[in-house]
Amino acid sequence: MKLEGEQKLLRIFVGEQDQWQGHPLHEAIINEAKALKMAGATVLRGMMGFGCKAHVHTAKMLELSYDLPIVIEIVDTEEKINQILPKLDEMVREGLVTMEKVQVILYRADSSRPRSKQAD
Numbered sequence: 459m460k461l462e463g464e465q466k467l468l469r470i471f472v473g474e475q476d477q478w479q480g481h482p483l484h485e486a487i488i489n490e491a492k493a494l495k496m497a498g499a500t501v502l503r504g505m506m507g508f509g510c511k512a513h514v515h516t517a518k519m520l521e522l523s524y525d526l527p528i529v530i531e532i533v534d535t536e537e538k539i540n541q542i543l544p545k546l547d548e549m550v551r552e553g554l555v556t557m558e559k560v561q562v563i564l565y566r567a568d569s570s571r572p573r574s575k576q577a578d
Contacts, residue, residue, distance in 0.1 A: 460565075461497050461533070462562050465534060466535065467532070468530075468531070468539050469557075470529070470550065470553065471555075472528050472530070472552070473552070474525050474526045475525040476552065483528075484528045486549060487530050487546070487549065491532055494541050496532055496542070497535075497565065498532070500530070501529070501530050504527030505526070506527070509552070539557060
C-alpha cells in the first residue's frame with residue numbers, strides 16, 4: 459500500500475478496562491481496523507489521565523489504577539477512516555474520538571525482512 463501526502467489521523471481515547479463483546483475494546487478496534495485493511499494502527503497505554511467524568515487514572519505505585527488511559531492511533535486515507543467511524547460509534551460507549559490532518563512523510567516496509575504472523 460502506498461500512503462503519502464496529506465492523510466488523516468484518527469485518535470481514539472478509551473479506558474484499559476473498556477470491553478466490546480467480551481474482549482478488550484482496544485483489541486477489538488485494532489481487529490476492526492485490520493479487517494478493513496487499514497494502513498496500520500498503534501495502541502498507546504497512558505500513565506495518567508482523566509476524561510469527561512474528571513476521575514484521574516494513574517499508574518503511580520501507591521495508587522495503581524486498573525483502568526489506565528488507552529489511545530489508539532490510526533493513520534490512513536480519509537475514505538478508509540470514514541469506513542471505521544460507524545463501527546466506532548457503536549463500540550466506544552465512553553471515550554473520545556478525534557480526527558486531524560497529517561502529512562505522511564514516509565510509510566514503507568523493509569521488503570528484505572521476512573514478515574512475521576504477529577507483526578502482520
